[in-house]
Amino acid sequence: MAVGDSPRGRRHPENDHDVTGLLAAHESLASRYAEQGDWRRAYEHLRTALDLTNATTRPPIPEQYRAEVERLRRERAQARQESLTDALTATYNRRYLDHRLAELGSPAVALVDLDLFKHVNDHFGHLVGDQVLQRVVALLRQSLPPDGFCARYGGEEFVLVLPGVTAATAVAITERARARIAAHPWSRLRPGLTVTISAGVVPHGRFPGEPHEQLLEADSLLYAAKRAGRNVVAYRDSGRVRMLRAEPAPRGPEPPAQNTVCAQATRPGT
Numbered sequence: 001m002a003v004g005d006s007p008r009g010r011r012h013p014e015n016d017h018d019v020t021g022l023l024a025a026h027e028s029l030a031s032r033y034a035e036q037g038d039w040r041r042a043y044e045h046l047r048t049a050l051d052l053t054n055a056t057t058r059p060p061i062p063e064q065y066r067a068e069v070e071r072l073r074r075e076r077a078q079a080r081q082e083s084l085t086d087a088l089t090a091t092y093n094r095r096y097l098d099h100r101l102a103e104l105g106s107p108a109v110a111l112v113d114l115d116l117f118k119h120v121n122d123h124f125g126h127l128v129g130d131q132v133l134q135r136v137v138a139l140l141r142q143s144l145p146p147d148g149f150c151a152r153y154g155g156e157e158f159v160l161v162l163p164g165v166t167a168a169t170a171v172a173i174t175e176r177a178r179a180r181i182a183a184h185p186w187s188r189l190r191p192g193l194t195v196t197i198s199a200g201v202v203p204h205g206r207f208p209g210e211p212h213e214q215l216l217e218a219d220s221l222l223y224a225a226k227r228a229g230r231n232v233v234a235y236r237d238s239g240r241v242r243m244l245r246a247e248p249a250p251r252g253p254e255p256p257a258q259n260t261v262c263a264q265a266t267r268p269g270t
Contacts, residue, residue: 023049030068043069086152088130089137097151097159101211107163108170108204111218112140112177113270114156115196115230124190132186132195139180143173156270159215160199167203167235174199175233175244182231182246196231198222203235226270 026049033042046069053062084096092100101107114120114136121129133156140150140158147163160177162170178197186193200221207213224241225234233244 023052026052089134089152091137091141091158092149092151094151094153097153097161098211100149100151100161101214104161104163104211106205106208106211106214107161108165108167108202109162109214109218110160110170110174110177110199110201110233111153111215111222112158112160112174112197112199113222113226115198115226116270117156118270120193120195124193128190128193131189132193135184135189136181136195136197139184140177142180143176145169145173148173153215159218163204165204170203171201171233171235171244174201178231178233178244179246198225198230199233200225201233201235 026045030042030045030049033045050066050069084092084099086093101109114132117129117132120132137150137152137158140160144150144160145162145165148165149161151159151161153159160174162173165173178199182196184195186195200218200223202214202218202221206217221234221236221241225232225243228234228243229245231246234241235244236242
């Protein structure tokens, strides 16, 4: 009996036909899902087609299969990354923020808002406004702790997530960011342009396991900072709202700050 006719080596045409049909079906489904942007399902069907090819005694897997699987793998990874980042500023988005806060529990956070940003858009145009947002993100990202990150919360609001730092350090990081943005040479972007931020800082463990409450507290403090005159960092100390703000002095790389106390604030215009 020839080797090709042995029970082990014998090829069954009907089996070949079944495998060919399955391969065609999986390839067709992979192509359809890829066109719809559903990279996960496209990858799964192409992976199945590749496994079917591996399981037969056919010639080696065509290189086009390997290349297509690799392409879909890359596109799936890229699609996932894009789903977690903000298209304009390239920082993380709200979806990533919510996911990470749920994982981290209640890290220190700072809710940051650009002061009078509507004025920037109205007087300098939305293109300049977009550039301002991009530069503010770059400045906010400086000097974050190793596991810290910045995420766009919505519009001109951003959240600094500061794991593993003390309350004092979280306030200091946010205050340095405020001073850095106030001192940035914005007039180089457009003559007459100035940009400042206000922020509310909540320390680690203030609301254990309740990230939503953590952000609500940060929002309350942020608008206390707005009410106090903007370009201010607000936080609680021994139950009282305290403020860090720049003194009225010539602008330098790190304007000095003074600590004041505010009892209550209402929500002003931003």
